[in-house]
Every structure is written in C-alpha cells, then in structure tokens.
Amino acid sequence: MNQTRKEVNMKLKQHPLIISFLLPVIITTVYFAFRGMAPFGQSSILTVDLGQQYIDFFAYFKHTLLTDPSGFLYSFSKGLGGDMLGTWAYYLMSPLNLILLFCSTSQLPSGILILTVLKYGLSGLTFAYLLKTNKFNSAFIPIFAISYSLMGWVIANQLNIIWLDAVIILPIIYLGLQRLILQRKVGTYITWLAIMLIVNYYFAFMIAIFMVLTSWFLNINFSTSRRQFWQNQWRWLWSSLIAGGISAIITIPTFYSLLTSKINYSENKLNLKIEYLPLKFFGKFFTGSLDFKQLPSGTPNVFVASLVLILFGYFYFSKQFSRKLRITHGVITLILFISMWFEPLDLFWHAMQMPVWYTYRFAFLFSFWLIVTAAKVFNTVLVEGLSLSALRKTLVISTLIIVMVGFLLPHLEYLTLTNYIWGIVYFALTATLIILVQKFQLWQVDYLPGLLLLLVGAEMTFNLVNSLNNLAYLSKDEYNVPASIIQQQANRLPQKSNDFYRVASTFMRTKNDALTGNYNGTSVFSSTLESNSSKFYGHLGDPDGDSFIAYTNGTTFSDALLGVKYYWSADAVKNPITKKAVTSPLETQTTRPDLNSYPVINKDKYVSTHKNNNALPIGFLAGSNDFKYQATNSPIAFQNELFTQITGQRQSLIVPTKLPTLNYQNLYPIKKLTGSVLRKRQLLNPASFNFTLQAKKGHSYYLTLGPDVSSKEVAIYVNGKKLKQYSNYRHTVIANLASTDKDKDIAVLFVVKKNNAWLQNVNLYQLNNQRLTTALKDVQTRSLKLTHVSNTNISGRITVHQKHQDLLTTIPSSTGWHVKVDNHPIENQTWGQMFLKIPLTKGQHQIQITYWPQGLTAGIVITSFSLLLLGGLLILKRRK
Incomplete structure (x- = not known):
C-alpha cells in the first residue's frame, strides 16, 4: 500500500501537466458516454444555441475552408446576404475548430463532443502550466487545475462552446502579465492577448478589463520604487496596444460590422439598479446549482471546490500575507463581486451591451481569481503551515454564509435541499481534512496530494453531473436526419x-x-x-x-x-x-x-x-x-x-x-x-x-x-x-x-x-x-x-x-x-x-x-506595422 501511494505521489510530481489535462478529459468523456451522447449512443451534446445556431456555423466553417473561401468575407446564406468576417470573429476563429474538418455533416455532433472534451482538458492544462511556471508544488497542481477546468461557469457554458477558448487562454495571458511586470518580458503577454483578440474579441474585452485590474495589483505589490511602477505601467500599456494592433486585421473590420448590427440596434440605458439580492450570489457555491431557467436569466455561475473557498477566505485573515497585498487584492475582489449584481458595472463588463440569455458572462474571471489566489495560499501553507486563528475565522464566516443560504433556500429555485446538504457535506469534509492535516502536521506526507485530489475531483464531478443532468439534449437523429435531408435537397438544385x-x-x-x-x-x-x-x-x-x-x-x-x-x-x-x-x-x-x-x-x-x-x-x-x-x-x-x-x-x-x-x-x-x-x-x-x-x-x-x-x-x-x-x-x-x-x-x-x-x-x-x-x-x-x-x-x-x-x-x-x-x-x-x-x-x-469589408485594408496595414514594430523591439532588446 505504501509503495502504491509513493508511486501515485511520484506521478503527480513528475507529470502534473499531463494529469491536469487528462483528468477533466476522462471525467467528461465518461459522463458523456454514460449519457449515450454521440459517438457513444443515440443522444447528442447539442442543446439550446449549440444545437440551434453554432452547429450550423460549424457546417458553414467546413464548407468555406474546403470549397469556397469567398464565404470568409460575405455569404448569401446569411439571411438575404451579409458580412461574415464579423461572424467569424465571434463564432469561428478558434483554431481548435479545425478538428471539425474531419467530420461529415452527420458526424458533427460527435466532433463537437470531442472538441468540448478537448477544451475541458486544455483549460486544466493551461492553468496547470501557470502554476508550474510559478514554482507551485507539482504534486498539488492537478487539484487546482481540475477545480478550474470543471468550475461552474464552464459547466453552465459548455453549450456555448465558442466561449470556452477564453477559459483556456486566460491563464497564459495572466502568466504573460506576471512576466511583463516581474521579469520585464513582454512576449507571452503580447502574443496571447493578440491571439485572444483574434479568437474571440468579445471575451478578450472582458479579459482586457481584468488585466487592467490585475496589472495594477501586481505592480503596486511588486514594484520596488515609484519609477519602476510607472515603467511597468508604460510597458504594460504599449504591450497591450501592440497586441491590439496585431489583431487589427480582425478587430477593425469586426468593429465596422458591429456598427451595422449589434451596436446599431442595442439600446441599453444606464440604470443605477441592483439586479438581485446580493446574498443570493452565495447559493451558486453549492453543487448542482444550475437548471434550465438559469440560462436565460439567473445569478452568476461561480461554483468552485470547497478547498478553494476555504483557502480564499483564509487569505484575508492570515497575517502570512502583507496588509497591502490583502487590501489591494480585496479591492479587485470587491469590484468583481459588485459587478455581478450592480447593473452599471455588469453592463460595462459586457461592452455596454446587456446580454440576451447567459447572464454574467464575465463570471469566469471571478472564479479564476478565487482559484489562483487559493493556489497561492496553499503553496504558502505547505511551507509555513496554517494559522489556526485565521482558519477559525474563515470557518466561522463560512458557516454563517451556509446558514444564510439555508434561510434563502425557498427563494433559490435552482438549489434543491439535497444539493444544499451535499454542499455542506463536501465543505465539512474539506474543512475537517484541513484541520486534521494541520493538527498532525501531515503537509508533507505522500498520500496528501492523492487524497485532496480525490476529494476535490469528486466534488467537481458531482457538480458536473448534477448540473448537466438538469438540461435537455437533442437526439443524434434530431439533428442528423433533417440536416441530411436539407443537404440532399440543396444538392439537387441547379448549379450554374x-x-x-x-x-x-x-x-x-x-x-x-x-x-x-x-x-x-x-x-x-x-x-x-x-x-x-x-x-x-x-x-x-x-x-x-x-x-x-x-x-x-x-x-x-x-x-x-x-x-x-x-x-x-x-x-x-x-x-x-x-x-x-x-x-x-x-x-x-x-x-x-x-x-x-x-x-x-x-x-x-x-x-x-x-x-x-x-x-x-x-x-x-x-x-x-x-x-x-x-x-x-x-x-x-x-x-x-x-x-x-x-x-x-x-x-x-x-x-x-x-x-x-x-x-x-x-x-x-x-x-x-x-x-x-x-x-x-x-x-x-x-x-x-x-x-x-x-x-x-x-x-x-x-x-x-x-x-x-x-x-x-x-x-x-x-x-x-x-x-x-x-x-x-x-x-x-x-x-x-x-x-x-x-x-x-x-x-x-x-x-x-x-x-x-x-x-x-x-x-x-x-x-x-x-x-x-x-x-x-x-x-x-x-x-x-x-x-x-x-459571394464577393x-x-x-x-x-x-x-x-x-x-x-x-x-x-x-x-x-x-x-x-x-x-x-x-x-x-x-x-x-x-x-x-x-x-x-x-x-x-x-x-x-x-x-x-471588401470596411476596415479590412486598414486592419491589414495596422497588423503588418504592429508585427514589424514588435520584431524591431525584440531585435533591439537582444542587441542591448
């Protein structure tokens, strides 16, 4: 038995990235197979917009790349005809979509499932890479990676597969920001921010706002002088502008496209309004707190593991972290929290366009903030141990929140009594384990990583199953049969x-x-x-x-x-x-x-x-x-x-x-x-x-x-x-x-x-x-x-x-x-x-x-100039 534990611990230490990728892949694949989703059965992963909108764009994606590239700019298949570059920028620019080129129309539901599973795995991989680069204890990396890859926002927005790239890329952009401020290296930040802008400009906007906040946080806490602070701010600013310039080939014509579409018909008034009772926010930290009614309107999907919540709360009570660090960190937490129930800030995060369905789309940033903070705290605790006083305060506050949610339970239609109790059970198990580990000083024992991974993995899997079971899905034939008939009829039309x-x-x-x-x-x-x-x-x-x-x-x-x-x-x-x-x-x-x-x-x-x-x-x-x-x-x-x-x-x-x-x-x-x-x-x-x-x-x-x-x-x-x-x-x-x-x-x-x-x-x-x-x-x-x-x-x-x-x-x-x-x-x-x-x-x-799309020529010029400028700066830096 001891030999087995050592082997598991050794694998966790040696292969944290591989494990962080494979665990969410295995968990989601087993679930989809159990539900009989194609290619494992007669059901499918298609539901709501994924089945009513995105899959048709994926079919168009295949046709454009394989037979008619002119459809990249314009298509008469879009209503009576319309610009498509803006459509590509919002729906289809993920390089992972290339996997779908190997799927026939009837195989698209299976291809989308594979793509979804892959995005789950890549989310765990990039978060693990962020921790590994920050010299986090390798054996514990998969614990936080699985909490990130299977967090509540990802589960709730799995059907919005086009958004999941933001979850994959965010940890790398954050890593790039760390390198920019702490090491004066701009390459990672510029590259991945530019990629995010090209892959999905909408979520890139949200990430960019988050980078403004976190650059301020990192710079205040890690700059050694006022001069260094402003140098870092200037470096961040011009790096962000270059990243924006590199993406201009997509973003500028997309902006002109939005002027004739979404921006043109949206009317969002700035109301000083509290959108719901803020206390209801905490109900989403319990397992299975998602149902179909939460899709068109609901509170933010921010579920993370109980371990993350305890460590995050502990951060604010522990004197192991400087007061300035906790205060500046708290400011960002407060801004994110208020944004999820105060309408003007909510509107701002959504680029001044209030979403129709799928509210609080930026909530993944809050979950990331929770998990990355918890990982930092855990790494510190592994070396220095826990402050029992800080832990005690954390558990008292957490208990009060749990009791408060219990009183609100009749008003939280998405949260059942059973799931509420299961949430308490997982929280209690996690808190008990932490107390025992501290009491008996078990931080360095071989079996702790595996035990924590088992506990966190079980909690995240339980939430995945409970949440996704609340949604209805199309059968494979409900897509395949009509889609095949439509294609057959189209092929019979005169082709001149x-x-x-x-x-x-x-x-x-x-x-x-x-x-x-x-x-x-x-x-x-x-x-x-x-x-x-x-x-x-x-x-x-x-x-x-x-x-x-x-x-x-x-x-x-x-x-x-x-x-x-x-x-x-x-x-x-x-x-x-x-x-x-x-x-x-x-x-x-x-x-x-x-x-x-x-x-x-x-x-x-x-x-x-x-x-x-x-x-x-x-x-x-x-x-x-x-x-x-x-x-x-x-x-x-x-x-x-x-x-x-x-x-x-x-x-x-x-x-x-x-x-x-x-x-x-x-x-x-x-x-x-x-x-x-x-x-x-x-x-x-x-x-x-x-x-x-x-x-x-x-x-x-x-x-x-x-x-x-x-x-x-x-x-x-x-x-x-x-x-x-x-x-x-x-x-x-x-x-x-x-x-x-x-x-x-x-x-x-x-x-x-x-x-x-x-x-x-x-x-x-x-x-x-x-x-x-x-x-x-x-x-x-x-x-x-x-x-x-x-088409053009x-x-x-x-x-x-x-x-x-x-x-x-x-x-x-x-x-x-x-x-x-x-x-x-x-x-x-x-x-x-x-x-x-x-x-x-x-x-x-x-x-x-x-x-020829308006703004495309200007975009090509700006992108070319930005790439040349970046190349020149890198050459100059090497010579220095």
Missing part, C-alpha cells in the same frame, strides 16, 4: 456559375439551415445580423428580432422580389408497410397555400420542390422613382410601395377584400376585425367566430396579424386545419389564408382561448396573381445578364434604353460593396430601405459588384 436565386421552405430545423445546406437562403439566427435586415423583414411582414429573421410569411410578390425561385414544402410521411401517416422529421413552421400555384419539379419521401417562375433576377432595371414608404407597421403598404418602385404601376397590388359575415359562438359581436376586443359571454365555455371566404381563381388571400395576436390567445383554422405561423414576431405579419386554381369557398375559424383577445391589425387582403405575373414578365425582360456570381463578386451586362434608369438589386446594401460601371467606380445608393441601387444612363454597360 452565372445564375443566382434564393431558396425558402415551409419547414426549418433552424433558421440557419442555409448555412448547413450551403444555398442562398432567406432566414438566419446570428448575433452579428445586420439591423437593416431585421427592419426590412419587420416592414415586409415577416418575423424579425435583434438577432434573427425568418422568412415564414411571404406573399407571391415578396417571393418574386427576393428571387425565391425554389420553395421546399414538407410532405406527409407514411409508413411504407402500414401506409399510415407518421411524424415527419421536418417540422413545418408556416402554412403557404400560395405554393399551389408553383409547379412541383421534384418530389421525394420528405420534400416537394416548387418552382416560382415569377422569381426576379438579382438585378433588374426600373424607373428612377423615389421610395416613399414611411414606417406605419403596415406590411401591405410596404409591399405595394415596393411593387410600384419595381413596375412603375401606381395601383396597389395587394388590396383589401370585403369581410364576409361573421358567425359568433359564445362571443359578443364586433363591428370590424382590426382593433376589436373579443369578449366571451360565458367565461368558462369555448368561444369562436367563423366566416366563409369566397376565394376567386388565381387570387391569393392574406390576413395581417399584429404582434399581440398570439397563438396563446387566438388559434386560426382554415378548412379545419390549423394555420401554422412562426410564433415569435414583434411587428405585424402576413398570414397566407388561401390560393386556389378555381373559385372555392374557404372556411375560416377563429378560436378564442382567452376571456379577452385583442385583434390587433387583423385585416383581410387579396392579390391578383395574374396581374403580378404580367407585371413581372416585363421586369424580367430588363434583367441583369450575369456573367459571374460568387457579381458581374454582368445590361442595356438601358431610356435616358436614366436604376439598376435595382436584391443585394443588401452595405459600405463593403464596391460598384464599377464600365470599369468606373460609382457611389453606392440604396432602394427599398434595404438593397443596393445603381443609377445608369442610356446604353450598354458592364457592371461589376465586389465585396
């Missing part, structure tokens, strides 16, 4: 080098299906979505948000305008043996009777592909008319104005239709639809009203619905089938009621679910599709003849027969687009509050439209 069209569908796995299928889409979910796209969809009558647009509520006109040449609809699926209907793997999001007028050109088990012969090209000529629409929350008026701009016809295309007679069931009658409040006669009984729409051949019928007409209040049925609409919209949308090839009566039923329901902006309209076809055939004769199409380069020929005409495009307008007519640059113009417009004179013209 000089053709451009968009694709829409009645179903969605996610709004980023176009990124997975690699086609020109109409929807997207991205934190870097341009605000103009959201505003345009809101005007058009389709669902929009600050970070998403969903083309689920189109009309035959908007289909044509946006060049939606192909439309996929989900077919009913039948069991091949019983011939009975079974659930389709494709979830239908919208009802589109308009597709009845689009011929089916391809059909398989799951999908019918419809062709829209009215789809307009990406560019076409129109008269030089001003776009006169003023925002009125009327998508019908907006589409009519777009129609006028394109065709020159002043008569509205989509017109109101007379409301048929309404029949009421348990409702008080109303005089009109829009603006009325439906009130039940008998509150406990079902209520509804219905009418019969006499639909004409070749006409489409639409119903506008205000954002307050939710499916929770009113359900709409057409001919007995529920009208499906995407549920999340903040402006008036257009619902497609009917479109027939013959005169037909359509039964429409409104079922009222609440005692009172407001019919906000509810109006009935019709569109003559024959008139639309005739008008658009004329527009199609004035189309741009494309000679080349890619569109060229073609056009002949203008009038003195002045505009070439209208459906390319989202952006300062990144550069237009040349007959090889002469012209200034960008916009039409329809969204798209690129090119004024032309009479004659034949060659058009070239290229994309």
Whole structure:
C-alpha cells in the first residue's frame, strides 16, 4: 500500500501537466458516454444555441475552408446576404475548430463532443502550466487545475462552446502579465492577448478589463520604487496596444460590422439598479446549482471546490500575507463581486451591451481569481503551515454564509435541499481534512496530494453531473436526419456559375439551415445580423428580432422580389408497410397555400420542390422613382410601395377584400376585425367566430396579424386545419389564408382561448396573381445578364434604353460593396430601405459588384506595422 501511494505521489510530481489535462478529459468523456451522447449512443451534446445556431456555423466553417473561401468575407446564406468576417470573429476563429474538418455533416455532433472534451482538458492544462511556471508544488497542481477546468461557469457554458477558448487562454495571458511586470518580458503577454483578440474579441474585452485590474495589483505589490511602477505601467500599456494592433486585421473590420448590427440596434440605458439580492450570489457555491431557467436569466455561475473557498477566505485573515497585498487584492475582489449584481458595472463588463440569455458572462474571471489566489495560499501553507486563528475565522464566516443560504433556500429555485446538504457535506469534509492535516502536521506526507485530489475531483464531478443532468439534449437523429435531408435537397438544385436565386421552405430545423445546406437562403439566427435586415423583414411582414429573421410569411410578390425561385414544402410521411401517416422529421413552421400555384419539379419521401417562375433576377432595371414608404407597421403598404418602385404601376397590388359575415359562438359581436376586443359571454365555455371566404381563381388571400395576436390567445383554422405561423414576431405579419386554381369557398375559424383577445391589425387582403405575373414578365425582360456570381463578386451586362434608369438589386446594401460601371467606380445608393441601387444612363454597360469589408485594408496595414514594430523591439532588446 505504501509503495502504491509513493508511486501515485511520484506521478503527480513528475507529470502534473499531463494529469491536469487528462483528468477533466476522462471525467467528461465518461459522463458523456454514460449519457449515450454521440459517438457513444443515440443522444447528442447539442442543446439550446449549440444545437440551434453554432452547429450550423460549424457546417458553414467546413464548407468555406474546403470549397469556397469567398464565404470568409460575405455569404448569401446569411439571411438575404451579409458580412461574415464579423461572424467569424465571434463564432469561428478558434483554431481548435479545425478538428471539425474531419467530420461529415452527420458526424458533427460527435466532433463537437470531442472538441468540448478537448477544451475541458486544455483549460486544466493551461492553468496547470501557470502554476508550474510559478514554482507551485507539482504534486498539488492537478487539484487546482481540475477545480478550474470543471468550475461552474464552464459547466453552465459548455453549450456555448465558442466561449470556452477564453477559459483556456486566460491563464497564459495572466502568466504573460506576471512576466511583463516581474521579469520585464513582454512576449507571452503580447502574443496571447493578440491571439485572444483574434479568437474571440468579445471575451478578450472582458479579459482586457481584468488585466487592467490585475496589472495594477501586481505592480503596486511588486514594484520596488515609484519609477519602476510607472515603467511597468508604460510597458504594460504599449504591450497591450501592440497586441491590439496585431489583431487589427480582425478587430477593425469586426468593429465596422458591429456598427451595422449589434451596436446599431442595442439600446441599453444606464440604470443605477441592483439586479438581485446580493446574498443570493452565495447559493451558486453549492453543487448542482444550475437548471434550465438559469440560462436565460439567473445569478452568476461561480461554483468552485470547497478547498478553494476555504483557502480564499483564509487569505484575508492570515497575517502570512502583507496588509497591502490583502487590501489591494480585496479591492479587485470587491469590484468583481459588485459587478455581478450592480447593473452599471455588469453592463460595462459586457461592452455596454446587456446580454440576451447567459447572464454574467464575465463570471469566469471571478472564479479564476478565487482559484489562483487559493493556489497561492496553499503553496504558502505547505511551507509555513496554517494559522489556526485565521482558519477559525474563515470557518466561522463560512458557516454563517451556509446558514444564510439555508434561510434563502425557498427563494433559490435552482438549489434543491439535497444539493444544499451535499454542499455542506463536501465543505465539512474539506474543512475537517484541513484541520486534521494541520493538527498532525501531515503537509508533507505522500498520500496528501492523492487524497485532496480525490476529494476535490469528486466534488467537481458531482457538480458536473448534477448540473448537466438538469438540461435537455437533442437526439443524434434530431439533428442528423433533417440536416441530411436539407443537404440532399440543396444538392439537387441547379448549379450554374452565372445564375443566382434564393431558396425558402415551409419547414426549418433552424433558421440557419442555409448555412448547413450551403444555398442562398432567406432566414438566419446570428448575433452579428445586420439591423437593416431585421427592419426590412419587420416592414415586409415577416418575423424579425435583434438577432434573427425568418422568412415564414411571404406573399407571391415578396417571393418574386427576393428571387425565391425554389420553395421546399414538407410532405406527409407514411409508413411504407402500414401506409399510415407518421411524424415527419421536418417540422413545418408556416402554412403557404400560395405554393399551389408553383409547379412541383421534384418530389421525394420528405420534400416537394416548387418552382416560382415569377422569381426576379438579382438585378433588374426600373424607373428612377423615389421610395416613399414611411414606417406605419403596415406590411401591405410596404409591399405595394415596393411593387410600384419595381413596375412603375401606381395601383396597389395587394388590396383589401370585403369581410364576409361573421358567425359568433359564445362571443359578443364586433363591428370590424382590426382593433376589436373579443369578449366571451360565458367565461368558462369555448368561444369562436367563423366566416366563409369566397376565394376567386388565381387570387391569393392574406390576413395581417399584429404582434399581440398570439397563438396563446387566438388559434386560426382554415378548412379545419390549423394555420401554422412562426410564433415569435414583434411587428405585424402576413398570414397566407388561401390560393386556389378555381373559385372555392374557404372556411375560416377563429378560436378564442382567452376571456379577452385583442385583434390587433387583423385585416383581410387579396392579390391578383395574374396581374403580378404580367407585371413581372416585363421586369424580367430588363434583367441583369450575369456573367459571374460568387459571394464577393457579381458581374454582368445590361442595356438601358431610356435616358436614366436604376439598376435595382436584391443585394443588401452595405459600405463593403464596391460598384464599377464600365470599369468606373460609382457611389453606392440604396432602394427599398434595404438593397443596393445603381443609377445608369442610356446604353450598354458592364457592371461589376465586389465585396471588401470596411476596415479590412486598414486592419491589414495596422497588423503588418504592429508585427514589424514588435520584431524591431525584440531585435533591439537582444542587441542591448
């Protein structure tokens, strides 16, 4: 037995880095395997944004690097088209993502699991390297490394895999800061801060603020003179600026991208507000203190091992550390603590953009601060022993906090009584072990590292299991089957080098299906979505948000305008043996009777592909008319104005239709639809009203619905089938009621679910599709003849027969687009509050439209200069 203990202790001393890497890898892999996550079973690691957003970006990442590098700058798969450099900077710049290049689309869930496990391991490795470089006792390094790699913030944000690089890189940046101040060596700090800025500028901002605080802390405590203090501060400043300059190739164009997206639509007022009772903060130090409700809003995830908490508290009571050290350290601790419940500081850490979901994203810095301090204290205690007086004070304060959390337990919905008790058990075991070790002076015994590692490892693993068990995950097939179907359908589309069209569908796995299928889409979910796209969809009558647009509520006109040449609809699926209907793997999001007028050109088990012969090209000529629409929350008026701009016809295309007679069931009658409040006669009984729409051949019928007409209040049925609409919209949308090839009566039923329901902006309209076809055939004769199409380069020929005409495009307008007519640059113009417009004179013209992100040239110059400057400084230093 003694021989075994010695062997374990020897391995801990000799291989602390390897052990610190392998332990979190083994723990997480065993857990994922036990849960049956791919590649170990039929479940997956995909949940929330990881399954609804990131995995589609990873599919796009593979396609861009392997087949189409132009997608690095711009992509028409991002909604109607958008800048991608900012998207790469936020989602995809981690070099670890290269692992995913070896995974097929169906293997991406397995690849993401491997990537997640690797990031857990690398977090332990870099923290262990920080301790080893600081001459920490090697045998005890894995104890603190596992507390760091499996801390509560990492567990809670495992699903935000793109953020975990910050946890990996932070210890190296901190090590670089130590070397900069204590040894006057700048290389590590500059290199890794620059890497962090390139990998994820958002979390680099948080780390940079933390470096400001810790540079002040290190400099005050370890500078021997005022002159040295200011020299160190100057060295830190110019090193930080060089690191920023090196990353400019990414950060500068990303900044311009944010000006048109996140920064542009965010409105965050500075409120002097306490966000929650600060005492609730301490509930997160108990195991399993995470559930799904904590993801959209909750207290910070700061769980660390009980050993860390005891040693951290001990630091402030022990006279083994200087008073100045404890005071300056306490200032930083206090700033971090207050930031996690005082809104102005919380807002500042998030770059003045309050997060939507996943609150207190900077909390990993607080956990790092706890663990790195605890490690420093432990290293001191190993040599000098414990102060029993300081330990006693620490345990008394800790006990008071535990009791206080017990009183708050009924108000901490994320913390169960069982987990509260387990937290006490682990804390008591840790405190007892420390007391016994001090009492019997066992600091140097061979088995202590293994015993502490077992205790801390068990506590961290218990928290991991309890926390992750509270989250639901997609099955492997819930991703694989629809993603594979989407890719198969995309591969069947015509592939021509000089053709451009968009694709829409009645179903969605996610709004980023176009990124997975690699086609020109109409929807997207991205934190870097341009605000103009959201505003345009809101005007058009389709669902929009600050970070998403969903083309689920189109009309035959908007289909044509946006060049939606192909439309996929989900077919009913039948069991091949019983011939009975079974659930389709494709979830239908919208009802589109308009597709009845689009011929089916391809059909398989799951999908019918419809062709829209009215789809307009990406560019076409129109008269030089001003776009006169003023925002009125009327998508019908907006589409009519777009129609006028394109065709020159002043008569509205989509017109109101007379409301048929309404029949009421348990409702008080109303005089009109829009603006009325439906009130039940008998509150406990079902209520509804219905009418019969006499639909004409070749006409489409639409119903506008205000954002307050939710499916929770009113359900709409057409001919007995529920009208499906995407549920999340903040402006008036257009619902497609009917479109027939013959005169037909359509039964429409409104079922009222609440005692009172407001019919906000509810109006009935019709569109003559024959008139639309005739008008658009004329527009199609004035189309741009494309000679080349890619994500960043569109060229073609056009002949203008009038003195002045505009070439209208459906390319989202952006300062990144550069237009040349007959090889002469012209200034960008916009039409329809969204798209690129090119004024032309009479004659034949060659058009070239290229994309180059704003700020990229300046970024390349600054990065090059910064690298040269750094190289020159290093050469000069060596010569000295």
